[in-house]
Amino acid sequence: MLSRNFIDYSIKLLLKDKTEYFFSFIIFTFIVFILSAVLFISDSIKYDLLSTLGNHDQIIVTNTKSGKYFPLNENHINIILQLNGVENVQGKVDGYYNFSQSSRLIHLVADDSLSDDEIIVSKDIKQLFEKFHYDKEFNFLTLDGTLTKKIKSVIDSNIFSSNTIFANSDVTREILQMNDEQYSYLSVYVPNDNEVEFLARKIMDIFPNTKAISKSQLQSDYRQIFYYKGGIFMILYIVAMLAFFILLKNQVSSVLTEQKKQIAILRSIGFSIKDIISLKFIQNSVIALGSYFIGVLASYIFVFIFDAPIVKNIFLGEQMENIIFTPTVDFRMLFLIFLFTVIPFLAFIIIPSWKVAIEDISEIMK
Amino acid sequence: MKKYLLLLTMFSCLIFAKSFQFINKDKGTFINEGSSKYYCSSCAMSLPKHYKTNYIYKNRQYCSIHCLYEQTKGKFDSEIKVVDTNSLKFIDAKKAFFVIGSNKPATMSFHSKYAFKQKKDAMDFISKNGGNLVRFKDLIVVVRNDFSKDLSMLDTKKKKKVYKVGKKLYESNCNKISIENIKTITDLKTKLKEVCKVNKDKQLQSMTVYLWDTKKLDKTIRKIESIYVPKDAKCVICGMFVHKYPKWATMLEYKQKHYYFDGPKDMLKFVFEKGKSNIGEIYVSDYFTTKKIDGRKAFYVIGSDVYGPMGKELVAFESDQAAYNFKNDHFGKKVMFFSEITDEVLEYLK
Numbered sequence: 001m002l003s004r005n006f007i008d009y010s011i012k013l014l015l016k017d018k019t020e021y022f023f024s025f026i027i028f029t030f031i032v033f034i035l036s037a038v039l040f041i042s043d044s045i046k047y048d049l050l051s052t053l054g055n056h057d058q059i060i061v062t063n064t065k066s067g068k069y070f071p072l073n074e075n076h077i078n079i080i081l082q083l084n085g086v087e088n089v090q091g092k093v094d095g096y097y098n099f100s101q102s103s104r105l106i107h108l109v110a111d112d113s114l115s116d117d118e119i120i121v122s123k124d125i126k127q128l129f130e131k132f133h134y135d136k137e138f139n140f141l142t143l144d145g146t147l148t149k150k151i152k153s154v155i156d157s158n159i160f161s162s163n164t165i166f167a168n169s170d171v172t173r174e175i176l177q178m179n180d181e182q183y184s185y186l187s188v189y190v191p192n193d194n195e196v197e198f199l200a201r202k203i204m205d206i207f208p209n210t211k212a213i214s215k216s217q218l219q220s221d222y223r224q225i226f227y228y229k230g231g232i233f234m235i236l237y238i239v240a241m242l243a244f245f246i247l248l249k250n251q252v253s254s255v256l257t258e259q260k261k262q263i264a265i266l267r268s269i270g271f272s273i274k275d276i277i278s279l280k281f282i283q284n285s286v287i288a289l290g291s292y293f294i295g296v297l298a299s300y301i302f303v304f305i306f307d308a309p310i311v312k313n314i315f316l317g318e319q320m321e322n323i324i325f326t327p328t329v330d331f332r333m334l335f336l337i338f339l340f341t342v343i344p345f346l347a348f349i350i351i352p353s354w355k356v357a358i359e360d361i362s363e364i365m366k
Numbered sequence: 367m368k369k370y371l372l373l374l375t376m377f378s379c380l381i382f383a384k385s386f387q388f389i390n391k392d393k394g395t396f397i398n399e400g401s402s403k404y405y406c407s408s409c410a411m412s413l414p415k416h417y418k419t420n421y422i423y424k425n426r427q428y429c430s431i432h433c434l435y436e437q438t439k440g441k442f443d444s445e446i447k448v449v450d451t452n453s454l455k456f457i458d459a460k461k462a463f464f465v466i467g468s469n470k471p472a473t474m475s476f477h478s479k480y481a482f483k484q485k486k487d488a489m490d491f492i493s494k495n496g497g498n499l500v501r502f503k504d505l506i507v508v509v510r511n512d513f514s515k516d517l518s519m520l521d522t523k524k525k526k527k528v529y530k531v532g533k534k535l536y537e538s539n540c541n542k543i544s545i546e547n548i549k550t551i552t553d554l555k556t557k558l559k560e561v562c563k564v565n566k567d568k569q570l571q572s573m574t575v576y577l578w579d580t581k582k583l584d585k586t587i588r589k590i591e592s593i594y595v596p597k598d599a600k601c602v603i604c605g606m607f608v609h610k611y612p613k614w615a616t617m618l619e620y621k622q623k624h625y626y627f628d629g630p631k632d633m634l635k636f637v638f639e640k641g642k643s644n645i646g647e648i649y650v651s652d653y654f655t656t657k658k659i660d661g662r663k664a665f666y667v668i669g670s671d672v673y674g675p676m677g678k679e680l681v682a683f684e685s686d687q688a689a690y691n692f693k694n695d696h697f698g699k700k701v702m703f704f705s706e707i708t709d710e711v712l713e714y715l716k
Contacts, residue, residue: 073471081523084688085654087590088526170566180568181385181471191590191656192613194672198695 002278010282020254021283025291027247032295032341033302034240038233039333040303041315042226044325048158049222059188059200061212071182076210080188080203085195091183093169095176097140101132108176110169119149120166122157123322140175147174156324159316188212232314244341248348256352263356264364273357280353281346288342296334300327386470387418394420394449395456398427402552408433409474410551410574412567418480419473422447422456430473432516435509442506448481451491457481463488464505468497475516479505524575525588531569532576533587539563540573545581554578593617593649593658595626603632604676611675613656616682619646630666630680631715634707648704650682653692657684662704665689668711669699678715680707 014021061080063072077089093110106125114120119138121129129138129151140147149171155161173180188203190196200212213221263276271279302308304327308315316323356364394417396403404413406429413420416429423446428434434446446459462481465488472478478497482488488499500508540562548554555574564570579585593616595609608615608626616633617626620640627633630650637645648661653672659682666680667689673679681698683689689701702711 075471075476078476078519078523081526082519084691086526087655088530179385180388192654194613195654202695 006275006279007282010279011286013279014283014286020258021287024247024251025287027243028288028291028341028345029295029298031240031244031247032292032337033299035237035337035341036296036334037299037303037308037311038236039330039337040299040328041308041311041325042233043328043330043333044303045159045315046223046226047328048160048326049226050219052160057187057218058190058193058196058215059203059212060218061186061188061203061210062184063207063210065209069184071178071184072186072210073183074181076186076207077183079206080186083199083202085190085192085199086188087191088189090187090189092185092187093172093176093178094184095172095178097165097175099128100141102128104128104163107164108172109164109166110172111166112168114152114166114168114171116168116171117150118152118167119171120153120155121151122155122162122164124157124162124320125165126151126154127322142175143177144174147171157322158326159323162320162323241340248345251345252348252352256356259353260356260364263353264361267357267361268365273354276357277350277354280350284346284349285342288345292338292342296337300329385415387416387473389414389417389454394454396427397422397425398552401556402550405552405555406430406433407550407552408437410555410578411474411571415567416473417454418449418451419478420449420456421459430475431479431505431509432474432513435506435513436517440506440510440513446502450483450487451480452482452487457483460502462502464500464502465491465495465497466500466505466508468492468495470495474520475512476519477508477512479508524579524585528572529576529580529585529587532572532574535564535569536562536573536576545577551578590655590657592656593626593651599626601627601632603627603635606675613651613653614674614679616648616650616661618648618661620644622646629674629676630661630682631674631676631678631712633661634680634712638709638712652684652688653681654683654688659684664704666702666704666707667693667696667698667700668702668715670696672696680711680715 061072061076063070063076072091074091077091080086080089095108096105097108098104099106111120121138129135134151137148137150140149149167157164167175173182176184178184188199190199196214196216200214200217203212204210266276266279267273303311304325307324312320312323391404391414394414396413398405398407398413402410405411406413406416407426408428411429411433413427413429419430421428421431421434423434423438423442424444426437428437447456448459448462449455450457450462459481462483463485465478465480465482467477468480468491470478470480480491480497482491485499491497492499536558540558543557543561545554548557551574554577555570558570558573558577562570562573564573580587592612595612595615595617597607597609599608600606601608602625606628608628611628614629615626616628616630617624618633618637619625620636621644625633625636627636633648633650637648649658650661650664651657652659652664661682664682664684665686665688666682668680669678670681670693672681674681680702681692683692686701692698693701
């Protein structure tokens, strides 16, 4: 039934009516592009957020004093290490440096691979510094005077590492005015996941003014932020779907009017109803699949190679121009998009063509 | 709002760069001989870093009363000197006033202990930082009571953290040294300071402790080796795939074949079916560390609120202390030996 010649013929027929199909092809591609771009961006951000919560940060302990953050000390580490089920406790240093010239708080993160006189900055911070003519080095203002550090290198930043300066822990402590025995937070490693929640509660029992957050709580907090943003995407999806249905209607009406004649002629030269349906099916699946794959590919290039120039600002707001996205592809969601676009598109074409095909030919030819 | 909070956070941090006990080397008195001038005679920790808790006994300087007690086993037959917290001079400890349990940091102990020459100074210190005033006789009693607890605290810390850190640092920053002809821990630290590319005392100390303890005191580094479960291993009692629950995995040897189970309960059913005498090696997973441990030497807790993949379980532990702690934390009914587990126990766990 589906001989090569038949397929060849249907493609030729499709190319003959290029202009008619061209419009729907473009719209379809654009819709798939928008949908999958939104999906790629959101997946990538989610991936970055959740993957940075490494396996060794199973419980994060912070300390408060009269409701404000307060450093922890060696004693906290000693006592938490005694608990059964805790395998390691690491004191971490991080905080915020107030860059008052542009009234901006910059995240300082300790990285001990650096030497005492150098820092690594993220791309957007580098641009900020250049505005103030800090090209090769930067002066931190502390209560004990200025600390001058060389900018060793610049890193591309994802959602987490934008607005960040890395320095080694001594330098970080100096800038944040902490002493050697103090830590901003503790990262507790627990081998058995079942004990994590219990140990977090236990730590809070031992030190009533600490806050111990388990990894799963952190993840759900991040997801919460994300779902709030999800509302904006939801509107995008709805708009895209509406446009899609307008496209479908357009397709259907074109089948019913202009292609009636074509179908009738094909019937009269001996095509069966089945042939008509398969002809239409071949033509439209070429359009649908072609535009689907082109749309997905284009959005992949747009998001992961050009880093989504305009759409990014919708998602993340200002000060995020330099974020790069980690390529993540969620095939399940792509398949869903496929189901919701390609399948209805084909169905909406085939049913009207079948309806036309079973009508009386002489009626149409009049 | 968030920004203001962060600002406040930054300024609410205490503003001094060094810890309370620290002084500069030129401000204190250091009497140790030669290379170990600035290191504690017992544990090699930095003396200026913990200067305010320093002691001198028989011409040797120690970083804390804990170290001194460890060296002398609590028998003092000559003069002890201690640093006066305010003047930083050494004074006679027998006449000093001590403040125990203030909120200033402690050295090698849970409770901080600071000495004062004048009672007034001690009372001022208490009004600022809390704590209790005692004399030397009572101080020794407190140290004696704390000693084993502090020792186990330090031991746990070393096992879980310091050795690992020290090993990593030693292997990446040092030229290897032979340790046979090094007599004392302070000599070792001095030697390491020459051959290693680290400049922080804390890093140096962790390397010293690692080398000294593992090479001289024959302590072992804590290694967590879990039971390896093949992907296709099924529990012969309930038919579940074992590798999905690695934290509950158990293994035994029967007629030269390895059998895997998803919990001690199912394993014991198998053991009772085949008869205890026919079974070879038995391994279970420690609940806290997921370590592979000998099932016959393990301690089992029944009746707790922790459930395994097959419901009520016997929760296995390597040490009795861990087992009793778990029992208290998770409302367990009883801690049992392997030999105590009978058919009735399994019936109870159904």
